[in-house]
Amino acid sequence: MTANDTGLIRRPVGHDESGSLARRLVWVFVITNTVGYGALIQTVPVLLLPMARDLDTSRTAIAGATTLAILVSAVAAIPVGTLLDRYGGRALMSAGSAIGVVGVVVCARAEDQPTLYGAFVLIGLALAMSTYEAAFAVLVVATEASGRDRAFVVVTMLTGLGTSLYYPLTGWLESQLGWRTTLLVLAASLALVALPAHLWALPGRAAHARRIVARTGLRVGHAVRSVRFWLLLLGFVAQAGATSAFLVAMVTYFRDIGFSAGVASSLPLAVGLLQITSRLALAPLAARFGMGRVTAASFAIQGAGLLALPLAGTSVPSTLACVACFGLGYGVSVVARPSIVADVFGVAHFASILAVMTAPMALSRAGAPLGAVWLGDWRFLVAAGAMTLLSAAALIPVARRGHSTYAT
Template structure:
């Protein structure tokens, strides 16, 4: 599935995947990431009420499981990144899919909160090992700079679309089969699609080592000492915390303002729509758009929407525009991070550098909603908007700075 060529002087050139292999990688990662997020994250709000009723506990106690998985993923991110750098993604991502399928099946059998929490510790490991972060790392390792951005965008666009379109199906499954059977079905589908797919198509450890041997990259410790790294960390951590807090409290804020629950939840569809549209634009014009300024603009749009939302009042069109602005920042942010990091620091230690930013992002995603809930009313929107604006401003010094790792990917 791979091609390796040699120059006339017998000096080996960089091993690269074939066009067919690259397309298969994209297809497998799009399917496995979609199923992973659906089975381990997207299903939670659909089954939250029947789960709480069945287990005789509060919805808050059930929802705390997602915080547990987020923090577990944060703890796992750096060691997983180091393993990805050294050995590649086949063993890590295959194992992660196995752990995820087992976690969801265990979740389906849970009869107490401790069992739910144990399941979500495993979910946290699985999400880190076999969804976006790991998939993007493999794509960066396996594809050249000319194909990397489009590959990442395509995976994120397909997975993003699938995870938003699946809600009606999940609702039907929950009504038809109940929450436990729904989870069992998702566990089986996830395992059957992701495990063999990862085992079959991800380059072997030996191939990974040959690829990385021909790539350059800033050593991990050196990257941490560069101002560019810290500006990127501030940008992506701020944006991630902003989105996480907003998504938790958006419906409650809109209802408190005076919108109906139906209208408030419908407005959030705008986030998904703009995520897809923003990624579609980048896919179409990938070779013409520079990611750093595009990301700064996207984070600015997100900030503007959040800061203006308290002024929109009961105007549905204005509220929809403000809410949709969050989708622009989220849509661009997810796909820009791996590409900008690869451009900035090269490939050789990419997964470790990515993990170093993923960990504080996960902490922000877990902590910011708590701060926002404590603030309540319109003040949490000011905090969310300010964080996104800080993220946009942090990227500005990098707009004209040439990529550090551009010379050798």
């Protein structure tokens, strides 16, 4: 193992010990991320109003709890990334699932705002330890470069569809059981599905060490001194904030402008459907035009959809078209960031580099929904659209540079 003056760590190149491991991880992560996001954070937009009424607080206060979870996730991202690079994901992701179960149960039992915020501290830890970021770090070590994008696409595509179904499902459960029992049902699903799956399927510390020794990659310090890192950071931070704002505020916005509760909670299905469509097309388009170009174009379309949405009013077809444009960019972003990071900076310190990017992205996700809920009308859509167009512009220079040679 050697290191040159560019900071590139060179390790012996090996073969994937088990192709079946990568396939198994893909399907396990589809299931656990769907259940994890569904239980931990995806249902908040649907439950926001009944939670605020029952706890005798404001919508902004409930949105503040999700902001706290994202801030906690940001703080935890860098140590979590370091541990993932060093030890792998089995113990960490299993512990994250357990913490998530406790957090959702505490949330369901909350009688006041401090207890609710304490629950979301635990939920933030669980998000950092057991969802996409950790899953990508495990996959990137277990999968060869030629199959990496395909693995990311399958996990994120099917998870995107599954989590979009949580909106109408949660709306129905809340109408039948109330928001507290709904959360207990979701906590039970997390305990019975995600926790045992992570314990069973993920490689342990020794298996991770055998695989990571065959990988190459830049050190974190060298990566963050590159111009490409900062362009990527700007692009994904701005897009993350805009996306988070819309996801948190969209159901409330649709209800405020005149849609029924059923229609408002069903419109987000278009996000899931376009996530699938965009990700199905992503691998061949990225192979032909480059992941950077495809991502920049998709962010531009997302921004246009957000800017046009206030003009749609209560027209269902026009609203669906705008939401679909949003879903296109959202679907691509989840796959594009780990793919571009692995291509540009390599695998040896992938989780740590991704975590350095994740922390400011999480801060953006945390702050933007507060602004969206505070504005509460079409102005937040214009701001989110402008942020997404800025993201597209930031990625254009990266797209022109092409791929790095540090992809293994």
